[in-house]
Amino acid sequence: MPPRLAAYLTQKTAVIEKALNNYLVFPPDVPQELAEAMRYAVLNGGKRIRPALMLAAAELLRVAEPEILPAACALEIVHSYSLAHDDLPCMDNDDWRRGQPACHKKFSEAIALLTGDTLQAYAYEIIARDCPPESALELIKNLGAASGIYGMAGGQALDLSGAVRTLPELQKMHSRKTGALLKYAVTAPLCLAQADAATRQALRDYADAVGLAFQIKDDILDATGTTEALGKTPGKDAGGNKVTYVTLLGLEKAAELLAAETNKACASAKIFGEENLLLTMAQYLLERKN
Amino acid sequence: MPPRLAAYLTQKTAVIEKALNNYLVFPPDVPQELAEAMRYAVLNGGKRIRPALMLAAAELLRVAEPEILPAACALEIVHSYSLAHDDLPCMDNDDWRRGQPACHKKFSEAIALLTGDTLQAYAYEIIARDCPPESALELIKNLGAASGIYGMAGGQALDLSGAVRTLPELQKMHSRKTGALLKYAVTAPLCLAQADAATRQALRDYADAVGLAFQIKDDILDATGTTEALGKTPGKDAGGNKVTYVTLLGLEKAAELLAAETNKACASAKIFGEENLLLTMAQYLLERKN
Numbered sequence: 001m002p003p004r005l006a007a008y009l010t011q012k013t014a015v016i017e018k019a020l021n022n023y024l025v026f027p028p029d030v031p032q033e034l035a036e037a038m039r040y041a042v043l044n045g046g047k048r049i050r051p052a053l054m055l056a057a058a059e060l061l062r063v064a065e066p067e068i069l070p071a072a073c074a075l076e077i078v079h080s081y082s083l084a085h086d087d088l089p090c091m092d093n094d095d096w097r098r099g100q101p102a103c104h105k106k107f108s109e110a111i112a113l114l115t116g117d118t119l120q121a122y123a124y125e126i127i128a129r130d131c132p133p134e135s136a137l138e139l140i141k142n143l144g145a146a147s148g149i150y151g152m153a154g155g156q157a158l159d160l161s162g163a164v165r166t167l168p169e170l171q172k173m174h175s176r177k178t179g180a181l182l183k184y185a186v187t188a189p190l191c192l193a194q195a196d197a198a199t200r201q202a203l204r205d206y207a208d209a210v211g212l213a214f215q216i217k218d219d220i221l222d223a224t225g226t227t228e229a230l231g232k233t234p235g236k237d238a239g240g241n242k243v244t245y246v247t248l249l250g251l252e253k254a255a256e257l258l259a260a261e262t263n264k265a266c267a268s269a270k271i272f273g274e275e276n277l278l279l280t281m282a283q284y285l286l287e288r289k290n
Numbered sequence: 291m292p293p294r295l296a297a298y299l300t301q302k303t304a305v306i307e308k309a310l311n312n313y314l315v316f317p318p319d320v321p322q323e324l325a326e327a328m329r330y331a332v333l334n335g336g337k338r339i340r341p342a343l344m345l346a347a348a349e350l351l352r353v354a355e356p357e358i359l360p361a362a363c364a365l366e367i368v369h370s371y372s373l374a375h376d377d378l379p380c381m382d383n384d385d386w387r388r389g390q391p392a393c394h395k396k397f398s399e400a401i402a403l404l405t406g407d408t409l410q411a412y413a414y415e416i417i418a419r420d421c422p423p424e425s426a427l428e429l430i431k432n433l434g435a436a437s438g439i440y441g442m443a444g445g446q447a448l449d450l451s452g453a454v455r456t457l458p459e460l461q462k463m464h465s466r467k468t469g470a471l472l473k474y475a476v477t478a479p480l481c482l483a484q485a486d487a488a489t490r491q492a493l494r495d496y497a498d499a500v501g502l503a504f505q506i507k508d509d510i511l512d513a514t515g516t517t518e519a520l521g522k523t524p525g526k527d528a529g530g531n532k533v534t535y536v537t538l539l540g541l542e543k544a545a546e547l548l549a550a551e552t553n554k555a556c557a558s559a560k561i562f563g564e565e566n567l568l569l570t571m572a573q574y575l576l577e578r579k580n
Contacts, residue, residue, distance in 0.1 A: 030439050034447035038439065085407060088380075090399035109380035110450050113403070117375060118443035120407065124414040125434025128427045136427055137418045144415025149320050149328065153408035157324035160400050 005280035009052060015065070016051045017043070019073050023126060037107045037115040038122075042080040045098045049285065051076045053185040053210075056277035057203060061193035070130035071139050071188055074123035078147050079181060081119035084112050086156070120147075138191040142184055151180030164243050171212065178218075179211030186210070186278070202271040209265035210282055216258040217285065219244040223251065225290065262286045295570035299342060305355070306341045307333070309363050313416060327397045327405040328412075332370040335388045339575065341366045343475040343500075346567035347493060351483035360420035361429050361478055364413040368437050369471060371409035374402050376446070410437075428481040432474055441470030454533050461502065468508075469501030476500070476568070492561040499555035500572055506548040507575065509534040513541065515580065552576045 020042055026035040051072035058068040087094045087102035088109060095105050104112035127139050145151060155177025158164060164173045186207035190200055223246040245254040262282050269278040310332055316325040341362035348358040377384045377392035378399060385395050394402035417429050435441060445467025448454060454463045476497035480490055513536040535544040552572050559568040 026439065031444050031447040031451065033451060034439055034444060082407075085403055088403065090378075090380075090403060111447065113375055113378065113380060114443050114447050114450075116407070117372075117410065118438045120410050121434045121438035121443065125431055125438065128430040128434065133427055137423055140418040140430060141415055144411045144418065148408045148411035148415065149316065149324055153404050153411065154321050154324060157321035157401065157404050160404075161321060161323060 002280050002283075004275075005277070005284060008056070008277060008280075009284070012052050012055050013048050015055070015069070016048045016072060016076065019069050020076060023073055023077070023122075033107065033111060034114055034118065037103055037111045038119055040106060041084045041103045041112075041115050041119065042077060044100055046076065046080070047288075047290075048076060049214075050079055050181060050185040053182065053278070053281055054188055056281055057186050058189035058192070060272045060276060060278060061189050061195055061199075063189045063192045067132050067135075067192055068189055070126050071143075072185075074126045074139075074143065075181065075185055075188070077119050077123040077126070078143065078152075081116040081123070082147070082152055082156075084119070085116040088112060091156075091160075132192060135191040139188055142188060142191070146180040146184040151176050151184075152178075155180070159242075167248055170243055170245065170248060174215040175208070175211065178215050179208065182211040182214060183207035199271060202268045206265050206268035206278060206282070209261045209268065210285060213258050213261035213265060213282070214285055216245045216254055216261065217288065219246045220251065220254055220258065221288075221290065222246075258286065292570050292573070294565075295567065295574060298346070298567055298570075299574070302342050302345050303338050305359070306338045306345070306362060306366065309359050310366060313363055313367070313412075323397065323401060324404055324408065327393060327401045328409055330396060331374045331393045331402075331405050331409065332367060334390055336366065336370065337578075337580075338366060339504075340369055340471060340475040343472065343568070343571060344478055346571055347476050348479035348482070350562045350566060350568060351479045351485055351489075353479045353482045357422050357425075357482055358479055360416050361433075362475075364416045364429075364433065365471065365475055365478070367409050367413040367416070368433065368442075371406040371413070372437070372442055372446075374409070375406040378402060381446075381450075422482060425481040429478055432478060432481070436470040436474040441466050441474075442468075445470070449532075457538055460533055460535065460538060464505040465498070465501065468505050469498065472501040472504060473497035489561060492558045496555050496558035496568060496572070499551045499558065500575060503548050503551035503555060503572070504575055506535045506544055506551065507578065509536045510541065510544055510548065511580065512536075548576065 024035075024039045024042060054068060054072040054075060055065065058065065083097060084103040086092045087097055088104055095102050097103070100106070102112070103115055107115070123143070124140055127136050127143065131139055147153060149157075155173050155175070158173040159177055164170055183204070187200075187203050190203065195203075222244065245257065249257065262285070265282040266279050269276060269282065272278065314325075314329045314332060344358060344362040344365060345355065348355065373387060374393040376382045377387055378394055385392050387393070390396070392402070393405055397405070413433070414430055417426050417433065421429055437443060439447075445463050445465070448463040449467055454460055473494070476493050477490075480493065485493075512534065535547065539547065552575070555572040556569050559566060559572065562568065
């Protein structure tokens with residue numbers, strides 16, 4: 001990773017961790033197990049890719065960090081809620097997450113369910129309370145759309161339906177399941193910025209390409225990684241008879257598509273200059289080991 | 291029921307049903323099973339007590355119906371999401387809801403989980419999109435607080451913890467689990483109204499008393515009702531060894547407390563006149579059969 005990006009990620013991840021930590025301090029009279037589970041679900045070593053993308057896009061759009069940070073935390077909290085629910089036995093049934101017991105294994109299924117529910121409510125509350133009022137409603141609308149039936153939850157339903165068989169179907173499913181939140185990460189700062197049409201379009205194109213690349217990389221890691229490196233059980237997709245970019249294309253073609261989409265993302269990001277944070281983020285996402 | 295209230299409820303329930311129906315029409319390219327499950331979870335004959343309370347309070351506060359209706363729908367959608375999740379095997383494990391198979395029996399546990407998740411996201415999106423912008427952020431903040439760890443989800447966690455043994459503990463649990471959303475129903479219109487301090491306090495007192503009465507009535511119905519009348523399995527609380535107002539106080543004392551809290555609610559509501567919608571709503575909630 002380029003030293004500039006490494007320093008950026010280290011610094012921004014620290015900012016995000018601190019802010020998430022602050023948001024997850026509760027007074028003593030709340031149900032303590034639920035509070036602990038909420039902290040566990042969010043503060044367990046996630047890579048913070050989504051909020052880091054949001055802070056990077058915000059910086060390029062000259063949006064001040066304190067203005068976007070609550071939305072970045074809300075986004076990571078929504079992502080965390082979805083993981084707590086996805087890991088449940090009735091969904092993906094995964095006992096491990098980021099190298100630790102999944103929320104329902106550490107606590108209980110009921111608490112993991114409530115943890116997801118209350119984290120989701122909290123995410124919207126945070127934006128409504130802490131983002132600039134003139135942008136907060138748009139941030140909330142877009143987060144709702146990105147995580148609801150048109151986005152993440154809808155994509156998960158498509159995935160569960162077993163109807164995904166072809167490459168276009170796979171792409172459509174993932175553009176919702178993982179792509180919509182990644183796109184929100186990159187485009188949410190536009191709600192707080194003055195940006196021309198070309199810049200807006202470049203960010204959308206970047207987000208689409210990065211979202212696709214992200215999922216291809218995930219599928220490649222799932223097919224080739226170890227539990228230790230991934231922090232979760234690899235090979236579940238193949239084992240579960242699921243269609244992935246690797247099962248459809250083979251490893252080699254999947255890697256080619258990953259490279260092509262990363263290049264597309266980088267080309268779009270060049271509107272911000274020959275070297276910039278989004279460009280290097282795309283490169284980091286390509287090279288990541290988990 | 292007084293004829294005036296009966297007419298009011300019939301008219302308002304129709305308004306709410308129509309608005310909910312409109313909100314739950316989706317284009318053909320969303321995952322159809324999830325869309326169907328969302329409609330099923332919301333449009334299956336609920337009594338619409340919460341949105342009806344909200345419209346009643348709004349009317350007394352002279353808030354125009356179109357301004358509050360989206361928030362009333364969002365509230366009912368949040369309530370519906372919580373029922374879909376509460377009925378799941380890992381939570382209350384109830385196969386019946388409003389006389390029909392629970393969402394997870396009609397569809398699957400995974401779909402019921404996603405249904406709740408996506409309904410919750412949609413509720414916030416609706417308020418952000420359709421409520422008057424100058425009030426929407428407060429409506430969202432308050433809904434988040436009422437349904438998260440300080441409210442509904444926190445109350446459910448307390449309930450699950452098994453730590454509720456005494457009357458004050460029961461009251462605290464229910465003030466969160468069911469009381470917080472009922473209070474939101476009654477007080478949300480304040481975000482759109484000019485109201486003096488006495489009116490605000492009266493609405494809060496009314497909401498507290500109605501919330502408590504509502505739960506006592508639920509416990510009495512659970513102890514005395516039939517599956518047919520309730521549309522769900524009665525006696526689950528007693529069977530599950532749960533503390534309720536009936537197990538703690540006995541039927542007779544529980545009925546006395548119900549009457550006392552209803553009287554308190556009515557006394558608070560009198561700030562709007564000797565006969566008014568909130569007053570008669572409290573009377574209706576006392577007399578309801580399911």
